[in-house]
Amino acid sequence: MRDELGRIVRVLAVMLLALLATLAGTATAAADPPTIELSPESVSLAPGATATAVLVLRNPGPDPVTGTLAVGDLIGVTVAEPAAAGPVSVAPGASVGVRLPLAADRTFAGGALTVQVTGTAGSVPFVAVTTLTLTVPPLLPALGVSLIGVPADLSDGQTGTVTVQVSNPTTRYLADVRLRTLGSQSLCWRSTPGGSCESGESGDRSLGPVAPGGLITATADLQAGDRVRPGSQQVAVVAEADVAGEPATVVVGSTQASVTLTVFGLDLFSPFGITGLLLLPGAVALLAYQVTRRVLPGPPAPGAVDIKDPGALLFIVPVGLLVYLLALSVLRLNLRDEVGTADAIWLFVTGVGIGVVVAVIWWVRWWWVVGRKTFRTRDTAATVLLRIARRDRLLRRRPVTVDSARRYVLQDGDDRAMLGQPMVCVIPAADGDTFVAAVDDNDFRTVTGRIRLHRWEVWKRDPVTVRWADPGRPGVVDVATTALAGSGPPESMLMLAPDLPEMAAP
Numbered sequence: 213m214r215d216e217l218g219r220i221v222r223v224l225a226v227m228l229l230a231l232l233a234t235l236a237g238t239a240t241a242a243a244d245p246p247t248i249e250l251s252p253e254s255v256s257l258a259p260g261a262t263a264t265a266v267l268v269l270r271n272p273g274p275d276p277v278t279g280t281l282a283v284g285d286l287i288g289v290t291v292a293e294p295a296a297a298g299p300v301s302v303a304p305g306a307s308v309g310v311r312l313p314l315a316a317d318r319t320f321a322g323g324a325l326t327v328q329v330t331g332t333a334g335s336v337p338f339v340a341v342t343t344l345t346l347t348v349p350p351l352l353p354a355l356g357v358s359l360i361g362v363p364a365d366l367s368d369g370q371t372g373t374v375t376v377q378v379s380n381p382t383t384r385y386l387a388d389v390r391l392r393t394l395g396s397q398s399l400c401w402r403s404t405p406g407g408s409c410e411s412g413e414s415g416d417r418s419l420g421p422v423a424p425g426g427l428i429t430a431t432a433d434l435q436a437g438d439r440v441r442p443g444s445q446q447v448a449v450v451a452e453a454d455v456a457g458e459p460a461t462v463v464v465g466s467t468q469a470s471v472t473l474t475v476f477g478l479d480l481f482s483p484f485g486i487t488g489l490l491l492l493p494g495a496v497a498l499l500a501y502q503v504t505r506r507v508l509p510g511p512p513a514p515g516a517v518d519i520k521d522p523g524a525l526l527f528i529v530p531v532g533l534l535v536y537l538l539a540l541s542v543l544r545l546n547l548r549d550e551v552g553t554a555d556a557i558w559l560f561v562t563g564v565g566i567g568v569v570v571a572v573i574w575w576v577r578w579w580w581v582v583g584r585k586t587f588r589t590r591d592t593a594a595t596v597l598l599r600i601a602r603r604d605r606l607l608r609r610r611p612v613t614v615d616s617a618r619r620y621v622l623q624d625g626d627d628r629a630m631l632g633q634p635m636v637c638v639i640p641a642a643d644g645d646t647f648v649a650a651v652d653d654n655d656f657r658t659v660t661g662r663i664r665l666h667r668w669e670v671w672k673r674d675p676v677t678v679r680w681a682d683p684g685r686p687g688v689v690d691v692a693t694t695a696l697a698g699s700g701p702p703e704s705m706l707m708l709a710p711d712l713p714e715m716a717a718p
Contacts, residue, residue, distance in 0.1 A: 244272040244273040244274075245272075245273070245333065245338050245340075246269060246270065246271050246272075246273070246277045246279065246302065246329075246331070246333050246338055246340060247269075247270045247272070247340060248267060248268065248269050248270070248327070248329050248340040248341075248342050249267075249268050249270075249342060250265055250266070250267055250268075250327065250342055250343075250344050251265065251266045251268060251309075252265065253344065253345060254344070254345040254346075254347060255314065255344065255345070255346050255347070256347050256348070256349045257289070257314060257316045257320065257322075257346050257347070257348065257349075258316065258348060258349050258458070258461055259288070259316050259317065259318045259319070259320045259321075259348065260316060260317065260318055260462075261315075261316055261458075261461070262313065262314060262315045262316070263314045264311055264312065264313050264314065265311075265312045265314060265344055266309045266310070266311055266312070267281065267309065267310045267311075267312055267327055267329075268307055268308070268309050268310075269300055269302055269307060269308050269309075269310070269329055269340075270302070270306075270307040271302040271303065271304055271305065271306055271307065271333065272305065273304060273305075273333050273334070274304050274305075274334075275304060275333050275334025275335075275336070276301065276302065276303055276304060276333075276334065277301070277302040277304075277331060277332070277333045277338075278299050278300070278301050278302075278331045278332055279299065279300050279302075279329040279330060279331025279332075279338075279340075280299050280300070280329065280330050280331060281300060281310060281327070281328075281329055282327075282328045282329075282330065283312065283325065283326070283327055283328075284325060284326030284327070284328070286323050286324070286325045286346065287319060287320070287321070287323070288316055288317050288318075288319040288320030288321060289314060289315070289316055289317075289320055289323075289325065289346065290314075290315045290316075290317070291312055291313065291314055291315075291325075292312075292313035292314075292315065299331070300329070300331075312327070312344075314346070316346075320346075320348065321348060322346055322347050322348045323346055324343045324344065324345055324346070325343065325344040325345075325346055326341065326342075326343055327341070327342050327343070327344060328340070328341045328342075329341075349461075352382045352384065352455070352461070352463050353381045353382055353463075354381075354463065354464060354465040355378055355379065355380065355381070355389075355451050355452070355453060355463055355464060355465025356377075356378065356379035356380075356381055356427075356465060357376070357377070357378055357379075357449055357450075357451045357465040357466055357467040358376075358377045358379075358467055359374055359375070359376060359377075359449060359467055359469050360374070360375040360376075360377060361373060361374050361375050362374050362434065362469040362471065363434070363471060364471070364472060365471065365472040365473070365474055366399075366434070366435075366436040366471055366472075366473055366474070367436065367473075367474050367475065367476055367553070368398075368436050368437065368438055368439060368440045368473070368474075368475050368476075368551075368552040368553055369435075369436060369437075369438050369552070369553070370435070370436050371402075371433050371434065371435040371436075372433070372434050372435075373431055373432075373433055373434075374431065374432055374433070374434050375429055375430075375431050376391060376429065376430045376431070376432060376449055376451075377427055377428075377429045378391070378419065378422070378427060378428050378429070378430075378451045378453075378465070379422075379425075379426070379427040380422040380423065380424060380425060380426050380427065380453070380463075381425070382424060382455075382463060383424050384424060384455045384456065384458075384461075384463075385421065385422075385423060385424060385455070385456040385457075386421060386422045386423075386453040386454065386455060386456065386463065387421055387453070387454045387455070387456040388418060388419075388420065388421060388453060388454055389418070389419040389420065389421070389422055389428055389451060389452075389453040390416040390417065390418055390419070390451065390452050390453065391416070391417040391418075391419055391430060391449065391450075391451050392416055392417070392449070392450045392451075392452075393417075393432065393447070393448070393449050393450075394447065394448040394449070394450065395447055396445040396446055396447055397441055397445065397550075398436060398437045398439070398440035398441050398445060398473055398550060399434060399435070399436055399437070399440075399445055399447050399471060399473070400434075400435055400437065401432050401433070401434060401435075401447070402432065402433040402434075402435055403417050403432050409433075409435050417430070421456075422453065434447065434471070436471075436473055437550070437552075438552050438554070439550040439551055439552040439555065440473040440475065440550055440551070440552065441473065441550050441551075442473055442474055442475055442551070443472065443473060444470050444471070444472050444473075445470070445471055445472075445473055446468055446469070446470055446471075447468065447469055447471060448466060448467065448468040448469075449466065449467055449468075450464070450465075450466040451464070451465050451466070452464045452465075475551055475552060475553060475555075475556055476553045476556060490532040490533065490535075490536050491528055491529070491532050492532070492556065492559045492560065492563060493531055493532050493535040493559045493560070493562050493563035493566065494528030494529060494530070494531035494532040494535075494563065495528050495563070496559075496560050496563030496564055496567065497528075497531050497563040497564070497566040497567035497570070498528060498531075498567060499567065500563065500564045500565075500566070500567025500568050500571070501567040501568075501570050501571045502567075503567075504567060504568050504571035504572065505571050505574070505575075508571065508572070508575045509575075509583070510575055510578050510579070510583055511578070531563070531566055535559060535562055535563070535566075538562075584599070584602055585599055585602045585603045586599070586623070587599055587622045587623050587630040587632070587688055588688065589686060589688050589689060589690055590688075591632075591687060591688050592680075592687065593635045593636075593678045593679050593680050593687060594677075594678055596622065596632055596635070596687065596688065597635070597678060599622075600622075607704045607705060607706050608702040608703060608704055608705075609621055609622065609632075609702055609703070609704075609705050610699060610700070610701075610702050611699070611700045611702075611703060611705075612631065612696045612697065612699050613696075613697050614631060614689070614691055614695055614696065614697070617633065617682075617685065618633070618634065619631035619632065619633055619689070620632050620633075620634065620705040621696075622688065624693070625693070626693070627692060627693055627694075628690060628691070628692060628693065629690075629691055629692075629693050629696060630688060630689075630690055631688065631689050631690075631691060632687060632688050632705065633680055633681055633682055633685060633686075633687055634680075634681040634705050634706075634707055635678050635679065635680060635681065635705055635706050635707065636678065636679050636680070636681050636706075636707050637677075637678055637706050637707065678706070681707065
């Protein structure tokens with residue numbers, strides 16, 4: 213009994229010793245776990261810059277440590293593959309450092325980056341976690357950019373020289389200031405004399421370094437295109453610079469200016485904008501029509517017409533639309549987009565041409581219908597015969613007496629009358645084939661009074677000539693109808709020359 217009791221006691225003692233040994237080992241492991249720390253604990257990282265942090269894994273225990281590194285996610289930050297990729301082994305009582313290369317993009321705004329090591333110390337698993345604080349450095353003040361000498365307005369093709377001034381308001385030394393210009397639809401920048409004119413965004417133009425609080429200047433030409441869109445347009449200049457010793461830190465500044473673009477010849481239509489250009493050829497054509505009408509012979513030209521009058525617009529608008537369609541279809545010019553002085557001159561000349569042509573066409577029609585049939589005081593006897601042939605073709609005219617002289621009514625009006633004196637037909641004696649045959653003047657006038665003149669009779673009978681009976685007096689006179697007297701029955705105003713020999717009847 214005693215032996216069995218002793219055996220039980222020994223077994224319990226062994227079990228107690230084993231339990232104590234296990235508890236002692238667990239206590240030792242819990243007292244000295246592996247640790248991690250970051251150096252530095254906080255990193256200032258600018259957007260677009262890079263930096264490096266060091267993770268230190270320490271093993272204060274008696275057993276070797278093996279761990280795997282894991283880095284969390286943070287918006288805008290990329291962690292390159294650690295220098296000691298894969299499992300990290302640390303001997304008892306030693307420590308190991310692992311480099312963490314950090315890179316920030318333009319979206320980075322700061323935050324905390326979680327770093328974790330998972331592994332075993334001997335046969336005991338462990339997890340160690342820490343955080344790396346990432347901050348964004350304070351923003352530097354923007355560069356001061358100003359434009360000096362910007363012209364208030366430019367006509368098409370004109371150039372103005374502008375001075376660009378860039379100041380450094382920071383306490384840092386700027387290694388290189390770069391200038392970039394932005395033009396508009398009709399305005400372009402020329403950085404160097406004779407260089408290309410850039411209407412869009414230009415390439416960078418290096419100006420050099422600037423000390424803290426200093427400034428640098430440059431000149432550039434602002435040029436309007438040969439064809440512009442009238443009105444106000446914006447141009448801009450952007451400057452950026454690298455901070456010395458901090459290539460990832462960039463300081464930026466910008467400014468803009470407004471320039472009014474004009475086209476010579478459009479001032480009259482400025483209230484209508486570029487659409488008013490379409491009215492230019494019609495208005496010029498109307499003025500040219502009036503001037504041409506005053507120059508050409510004929511009835512009086514119409515008085516001055518206001519181009520703003522609704523009646524005048526019925527002529528101006530169709531002409532302008534016709535010229536616009538002609539420019540668009542033939543010359544491939546869209547006058548509603550951009551125009552130039554050359555376009556305005558072309559429209560002006562086209563308007564003048566249209567006005568002159570219309571006036572000439574009107575005059576030709578008037579001359580054919582009225583003018584060539586109208587008697588004038590400077591007409592010769594042959595011309596009067598020609599006008600009679602163009603009118604009623606009758607030589608029989610009503611005789612009247614004016615100032616004791618016998619005249620014939622050529623053209624009668626309400627208050628005025630055109631009168632012609634008798635005409636003498638001179639027929640050479642050797643001519644045996646004339647368009648009249650008479651023995652004496654009475655028979656001659658009787659025959660010619662019944663003749664209906666044709667143009668060929670006036671121009672083709674060269675041997676036969678016609679003159680006024682009294683060359684010392686005007687052939688055609690313009691008198692008031694109240695001065696007419698002694699009217700008789702119509703008779704032929706054409707007589708035989710009194711000194712011709714008697715002609716035999718055929």
